[in-house]
Amino acid sequence: MCTLERRGDVFILTITGGDEHRLNPELIDSIRVALARAKSESTRSTALITTAQGKFFSNGYDLSWALSDPDPARLRSKTMSKKLRLLVEELISLPMPTIAAVTGHASAAGFILALSHDYLLMRKDRGYLYMSELDINYDIPRWFVQVVKNKIGSPKIWRSVVLTAAKITAAVGVDWGIVDSAHGSAEETVDAAVKLGMDLVRRKWDGKVYAANRRAVLADVLAVLGSDETVGDSGEDDASQSKVVSRL
Numbered sequence: 001m002c003t004l005e006r007r008g009d010v011f012i013l014t015i016t017g018g019d020e021h022r023l024n025p026e027l028i029d030s031i032r033v034a035l036a037r038a039k040s041e042s043t044r045s046t047a048l049i050t051t052a053q054g055k056f057f058s059n060g061y062d063l064s065w066a067l068s069d070p071d072p073a074r075l076r077s078k079t080m081s082k083k084l085r086l087l088v089e090e091l092i093s094l095p096m097p098t099i100a101a102v103t104g105h106a107s108a109a110g111f112i113l114a115l116s117h118d119y120l121l122m123r124k125d126r127g128y129l130y131m132s133e134l135d136i137n138y139d140i141p142r143w144f145v146q147v148v149k150n151k152i153g154s155p156k157i158w159r160s161v162v163l164t165a166a167k168i169t170a171a172v173g174v175d176w177g178i179v180d181s182a183h184g185s186a187e188e189t190v191d192a193a194v195k196l197g198m199d200l201v202r203r204k205w206d207g208k209v210y211a212a213n214r215r216a217v218l219a220d221v222l223a224v225l226g227s228d229e230t231v232g233d234s235g236e237d238d239a240s241q242s243k244v245v246s247r248l
């Protein structure tokens with residue numbers, strides 16, 4: 001699950017445990033509760049850092065949980081997708097700057113979670129940013145692509161990220177304009193994130209204005225997030241399931 005601590009004027013949301021931090025409803029809700037608490041305690045001088053314990057930031061959706069869905073209507077995958085979209089919208093609407101301190105692998109939905117922060121700092125000694133859908137035979141959701149396009153400036157990099165499923169190290173991420181800065185270890189990454197957060201809170205921006213302006217910058221993502229993208233008809237065979245679930 002996750003914890004929320006306050007270090008001076010910076011909130012640190014940590015996804016805890018040594019597992020893959022797969023994004024299922026339980027973990028997503030735990031993160032959302034922490035965000036709501038940070039929001040309730042926010043002032044003109046606060047910032048949020050999201051990080052994780054272990055070798056994963058988040059290895060993406062909890063596919064085994066979703067695939068074990070007894071409901072032919074695939075309610076589990078719809079629930080997982082809807083909750084992640086709510087979480088991303090809440091991050092985009094948070095009245096304070098947000099920083100992802102990526103201290104481990106961030107795959108697919110986990111990569112999207114990291115990208116949904118204003119800043120992305122990453123350890124350079126290990127960890128990949130990895131949009132893995134092509135490698136695991138799933139169509140990428142349109143809203144994932146919208147996040148990639150909003151956050152990454154070059155169509156050639158979109159192609160590398162989505163159409164080659166590149167395993168992107170921090171150094172390459174800096175090169176490609178995805179990672180703001182690369183650091184020697186998980187601890188150094190979090191320390192750098194705290195320093196960045198403290199620098200940002202010194203500007204004493206009005207959180208409501210910050211959130212409104214971020215929503216304007218990410219209006220294209222919000223527009224796609226909100227559209228009711230549901231899974232297609234049930235009962236399709238495995239081969240076509242990726243088509244079925246591609247609109248999650």
Ligand SMILES: CCCCCCCCCCCCC/C=C/C(=O)SCCNC(=O)CCNC(=O)[C@H](O)C(C)(C)COP(=O)(O)OP(=O)(O)OC[C@H]1O[C@@H](n2cnc3c(N)ncnc32)[C@H](O)[C@@H]1OP(=O)(O)O
Nearest residue numbers: 059060061066077105107108109126127132138169241245
């Ligand atoms: C059918 C109806 C129901 C539908 C059900 C589905 C519902 C959901 C629909 C999906 C919709 C599409 C959208 C999908 C979203 C998702 O999130 S789906 C899930 C996505 N997740 C994944 O695909 C998992 C991907 N992860 C991995 O493949 C691996 O975990 C990893 C990221 C590649 C890491 O590998 P791992 O072995 O786990 O870890 P490590 O041992 O740390 O690393 C492997 C080797 O790499 C070396 N390494 C690590 N970092 C670096 C670095 N920065 N630089 C260089 N090398 C590095 C590391 O040392 C290891 O090397 P070796 O020791 O030599 O192996």
